Amino acid sequence: MNPTAHSSPRLIFASSPPGVTVETSEIPVPGPNQLLVRNACTQVSAGSESNFLRHGPQSYGLPEGAQRANIGYMAVGRVVAVGRDVTGFRVGDRVTASAPHALHVVVDVNPSASIEQVPEGVTDESAGFVALGDVALHSVRRAGVQIDQSVAVFGLGMVGQLVLQFARISGAYPLIAIDLEDERLEMAKRSGATHCINASRENVVERIREITRGAGAEAVFHCAQAASILQTAMECAADRGSVVLTGSPPGNATIRLKEELLRKELTVTGTYEAGLTETHAYWRWSRSRNRRACLRLMATGELRLDHLLTHVVPVAQAPAIYQMVLQGSKGWLGIVFKWE
Known part of the structure; x- marks a missing residue:
């Protein structure tokens, strides 16, 4: 060059x-x-x-x-x-x-x-x-993650790893990481995961129920490139839990309406941040504010x-x-x- x-x-x-x-x-x-x-x-x-x-x-x-x-x-x-x-x-x-x-x-x-x-x-x-940190932090904000709230993250690419870290910073527990690659699951442990599941070898729904004592995860983040795992994410969610679409998977997903969405009264949320360039009274977390938060947390070592x-x-x-x-x-x- x-x-x-x-x-x-x-x-x-x-x-x-x-x-x-x-x-x-x-x-x-x-x-x-x-x-x-x-x-x-x-x-x-x-x-x-x-x-x-x-x-x-x-x-x-x-x-x-x-x-x-x-x-x-x-x-x-x-x-x-x-x-x-x-x-x-x-x-x-x-x-x-x-x-x-x-x-x-x-x-x-x-x-x-x-x-x-x-x-x-x-x-x-x-x-x-920080551009991906903004995406991840917005998703965690939309889920309203609380101290000791159970969280599951599907897909441990960069966005999924950042979601995991922001959920950790917010006090969530347990923090369950799901991926197909052991290498990414090992990275997830360093990002704060308390439990890791390799979906190519384990039954994800059964493992999450075991970890959460039968309840399911209260906040489930879909950060993978496979649209089809939305149904599995809904099966992993607790009653009246939330499923937050954080990645940008191409294609379509097929879900059961009655068994999960209706009977468990799930909330399924998409996150994209359109129109959030400035703060307003009902949503104070602009994209710029999220980016500044990411940089501050990087500088302090809380976000690695x-x-x-x-x-x-x-x-x-x-x-x-x-x-x-x-x-x-x-x-x-x-x-x-x-x-x-």
Whole structure:
């Protein structure tokens, strides 16, 4: 990767054939309400980005007909130029922002901007994951997790691991982690899981009933990429418990209405955070407030990501990394690209 003085590398995603290439483009110029940031790291949102490669740009929310794009939404770097109307930021500030995989990015600064100052004590490698921390924390808030409330988390990718940690911080007990990979379950123990279940070897419903003395889990989080496990999640829930859809699984789910939803009076909640860019009287937890909470907890050591970062690699290795991700969930979890 040897860009010229006026060019900057970036990752370009294509879905036909699926793959990722490192290309260069002109360094962007910030407008009046924008910052130019030189990224040190960008973090991979494996679910969203692999959906682009598997199912096309529309699965990523891009318009019909777009076949190639510079995607991604987690980055950490330093401000190198400030638009004339921007206040609150200056050259040299270390920030985390919603920005694609690229060395140089422009970031809008407005009331809904996804950009935060990174405090001392938080590494570049961890800081970018506050975007997923925001998703996980919102989910735990919507579930209203309480001290000694039983929690089960299906799917121990990065979002599931973060949900587990926020439930731990909220005082939940027991904390039950469910996945198909022993490696991710071992990581879940370090995230705070009190019990781990490998769904490929054990009957999940029976094990959760055993752990909860027959009651079921009071809050069940669906953080997996398989839509079909919604029925199992409902079977694992306690009477009048909640099932919270936290991941973004593609496809459809089939559920029984009478046995679980009706008779157990379950609450099934989807979480997406649309329209939560600012606080209001009935929901004070804006996305920015969640991100700041994540960064504060990282700085104090209460929220830890170091054990979840399996690949911190130069961006030149990106094409091979995405091929690994497309092959399945074994052998990786938190992925960070270094741009320096």
